[in-house]
Amino acid sequence: MTSIKVLGRGCANCKATQKLIEAVLAARGIEAEVEKVEDLPSIVKYGVMSTPGVVVDGKVVHAGGIPTRAQVEQWFAA
Secondary structure, eight states, X not given: OEEEEEESSSOHXXXXXXXXXXXXXXXXXXXXXXXXXXXXXXXXXXXXXXXXXXXXXXXXXXXXXXXXXXXXXXXXXX
C-alpha cells in the first residue's frame, strides 16, 4: 500500500493539499495511507523548509504551496 505523508502545521494550504490528494486517490481507486505530520522536527527531518510538503513512499515529491491536480495525478501514474 502506498504511504503518503502531508507535512505541515495545519494551515489552510496543508488541509487543501490533503483533500486534493484524497480526492485523486478516490477518483483513481487507489488505496493508500494518508498521514498528516504536524511535528516541526519531523517535517525538518525530510528537508522540507516550506509547507505543505508531500512525501510518497519515503520520497519528498513536493514542498511549498498547493500542488496542482495534474501534479498529484502524476505522483500516482502507473
